[in-house]
Amino acid sequence: MERIEERDARFTATENQLRALLIQGLNGNATAYHQFLKALSAHFRAYFRKRLFQRPDDVEDLVQETLLAVHNQRHTYRTDQPLTAWVHAIARYKLMDLLRSRANREALTDLLDDELEVFAASDTDAADARKDLDQLLAGLPDRQRLPILYVKLEGLSVVEAAQRTGMSESAIKIGVHRGLKALAAKIRGGA
Helix, strand or coil: CHHHHHHHHHHHHHHHHHHHHHHHHHCCCHHHHHHHHHHHHHHHHHHHHHHCCCCHHHHHHHHHHHHHHHHHHHHHCCCCCCHHHHHHHHHHHHHHHHHHHHHHHHHCCCCCCCCCHHHCCCCCCHHHHHHHHHHHHHCCCHHHHHHHHHHHHCCCCHHHHHHHHCCCHHHHHHHHHHHHHHHHHHHHHHC
16 A cells, blocks of 8 residues: 555656646746756656567657657646646557557568568578579569569668659558569469
8 A cells, every 4th residue: 555655646746747747838937848858758668668668779769759649739738637648649549650650560561471482481491492482583674573582581661762763652562562472373283
């Protein structure tokens, strides 16, 4: 029971401190506003690390995006309301946006079926596997081979691949999809 009361007291103290700093910042105190953003960034970092433990690289970007959203929406904060609820609502929306965009991006790529043996563990070394992969890709037209090479094998984004090839982003996505489909059909036909 003591630990719960201790935690609640810390929470209340943090809430009051952040709220006071924000209100001072809204009234023109730049130093207080800077301290508010600095303290809030530490809270956001911990919040996002708990939820994105499998994606630690996204945490800092999300902290910055959320701080920017808080800054841009600071005029909407009602000083008679709890600050924590307001900033956590913004943080949750930013987290949902990130997860939704990642899910949409991953859904755009059509993975080869797991049961295909082409990428299964084999007795050959990496050089043989690369040679086989190069032979498979050589049978594809450039509009399919290059997007697969850049996006799937080199890990470039669709935008980067489009810049490198001179193709549109849509053409890159279509090229990856159709190329993987053609490879899958080729592999099934050869098996």
